[in-house]
Amino acid sequence: MYLVKVVDTKKEHDDAFxxxxxxxxxxxGIPLHLEYDEYDAMATHFIMYEGKKAVGAARLRIIEDNIAKIERVSILQSQRGKKLGALIMKEIEKYAITIQIKKLILHAQSYAIPFYEKLGYNVTSPEFMDADIPHRAMEKLI
Structure with missing residues (x-):
């Protein structure tokens, strides 16, 4: 059984990180100083557990009044292929709706574009490099 929740304790925060x-x-191989940035303090963090084991994480950051950016979506390698990425994304979207977000944006690693397209996200930019990894901007109206 998997549970996705908004981080609200130090343990959950530590587990997500x-x-x-x-x-x-x-x-x-992303340098630690790029992975953890000034936006962590202002973002809403999400944690996914299988029982008591943390297996996934992500964060959501408000960009403008009705726009938020999903970032740092991560599932442990041992847990991939179980549709857990889709589960955490759906929970983030549900939460975003409760805080009146109308549009979600994200920067997808290029290999992951088909995953996000299946969830209704559309590519909105040419490919660009971030932390030496190719990405494309995507968005979805909710």
Whole structure:
């Protein structure tokens, strides 16, 4: 059984950051100073648990009145292929609706574009590099 929730304790915060460190810093080689930035303090963080084990994380950051950006979507390698990315995205979208967000944007790693397209996101930019990884901007009206 998987549970996705908004982070509201120090343990949940630490668990979310541990997942991000494993996926982005250790697996993808993103420098720690790029993975953790000034936006972490103002973002709403999400954590996914399987029982008591943290297996996924993400953050949502308000950009403008009705626009928010989904960032740092991460699922542990051992848990991939179970549709958990879609589960965390759906929960983020549900939360965004409750705070009157009308449009969600994100910067997808290029290999992940088909995943986000299946969830209703559309590409809105040419490819660009972020942390030496190709990305494209995407958005979805909710």
């Amino acid at each position: 541990a997942v991000r460190t494993k996926v982005f810093v250790e697996e993808q």
